[in-house]
Amino acid sequence: MIIILLLFAFFCAFFLVLGFTAVDSEHRPKLVLATEAEATKKKKSFLTYIRKFAMVNKPLCVGPLRQRIAKDLAMSRINITPEEFLMVKEIIAVLVLFITFPVIKSDMIFFWLCIGLTIGYLAPELFIKGKIKQVKAIIVKELPDAIDLLGLCVNAGLDFMLSLKWVVEKSTASVMIDELNTVLQEINVGKTRRDAIKDLADRYDLPDLSTFSRTLIQADKMGTSVTEALNVLAEDMRLARFRRGEQLALKAPMKMLAPLLIFIFPVVGILVAGPIILDFMQNNPFQGLAG
Numbered sequence: 001m002i003i004i005l006l007l008f009a010f011f012c013a014f015f016l017v018l019g020f021t022a023v024d025s026e027h028r029p030k031l032v033l034a035t036e037a038e039a040t041k042k043k044k045s046f047l048t049y050i051r052k053f054a055m056v057n058k059p060l061c062v063g064p065l066r067q068r069i070a071k072d073l074a075m076s077r078i079n080i081t082p083e084e085f086l087m088v089k090e091i092i093a094v095l096v097l098f099i100t101f102p103v104i105k106s107d108m109i110f111f112w113l114c115i116g117l118t119i120g121y122l123a124p125e126l127f128i129k130g131k132i133k134q135v136k137a138i139i140v141k142e143l144p145d146a147i148d149l150l151g152l153c154v155n156a157g158l159d160f161m162l163s164l165k166w167v168v169e170k171s172t173a174s175v176m177i178d179e180l181n182t183v184l185q186e187i188n189v190g191k192t193r194r195d196a197i198k199d200l201a202d203r204y205d206l207p208d209l210s211t212f213s214r215t216l217i218q219a220d221k222m223g224t225s226v227t228e229a230l231n232v233l234a235e236d237m238r239l240a241r242f243r244r245g246e247q248l249a250l251k252a253p254m255k256m257l258a259p260l261l262i263f264i265f266p267v268v269g270i271l272v273a274g275p276i277i278l279d280f281m282q283n284n285p286f287q288g289l290a291g
Contacts, residue, residue: 054087061086075204076131077175085124093120135175136206140244142176143208144237151230160216160226161187179203194220208237 061069061082069082080088097116104112146167153163161184168181179200186196194217201213212233219229 051081051084054081054084057083057086057090071203072128072132075135076128077135078128078131085128089120089124091120092123093117096120136204138175139179139204139206140208141241142174143212144234144241146171146176146180147212147230147234147237151227151234154227154230160193208240211236 066082069085073080073082073085093116096119097112100112100116149167149171150160150163153166154160158166164180164184168177168184171177183196183200186199187193191199197213197216201209215229215233216226218224219226
């Protein structure tokens with residue numbers, strides 16, 4: 001009975017706030033391909049209903065909380081709004097409470113509510129953190145190749161902007177190429193090259209991107225050759241990638257130690273000691289001494 005009253009109160013409050021909230025969400029305009037536009041039309045009806053319900057979280061998602069969620073969603077490359085992200089948390093919490101309700105006793109209701117709300121809050125956060133870590137790893141892996149291509153184009157006689165445009169247009173789609181495309185579009189709409197490159201480094205807080213941004217900004221301020229700066233930076237990035245490979249190779253024996261102790265040593269022990277133990281159990285030499 002208490003659970004029914006709590007659910008009734010929750011839905012009453014939910015629809016009350018929904019009634020006083022605007023249903024139109026704000027989305028940044030962007031260019032899409034024809035195939036993407038067709039796929040968006042098919043999904044539009046379903047996403048529209050989700051966004052209408054998600055706008056009930058708009059009074060909750062303000063200030064630093066909204067900025068933090070928006071930054072995490074941008075880094076993880078998930079195209080939803082902070083309100084929709086909070087709605088996902090609420091849906092997961094309700095599902096966890098609904099699934100675990102049959103096994104909950106009456107004296108464990110408070111503990112049950114705390115566990116459901118905790119899982120609903122932490123599960124999307126952990127998923128976002130995992131996606132951010134994956135995207136950062138891809139950027140660190142692809143950055144040296146992108147710098148090499150930029151250096152080759154600049155050495156061939158192109159300026160930095162034409163080199164950036166050529167790399168974006170001719171390269172296959174990837175995380176790093178998409179970020180360079182974002183930088184190119186921001187420069188084309190009026191942002192200075194320094195600010196666009198600085199914003200790229202600030203979005204991900206990666207040491208390699210910070211080095212890339214700082215080198216280009218310093219070359220632009222001092223008036224030095226971008227060609228020389230890119231050549232030195234490409235060489236440093238290749239050395240850094242080589243050192244990271246050596247570091248991973250040195251960590252491999254330590255990572256193999258746990259599976260070795262858990263899975264291999266017991267099997268070896270069974271194969272070696274098993275026949276000896278069976279022979280000892282069948283032909284115990286101490287039985288004659290005991291008799």
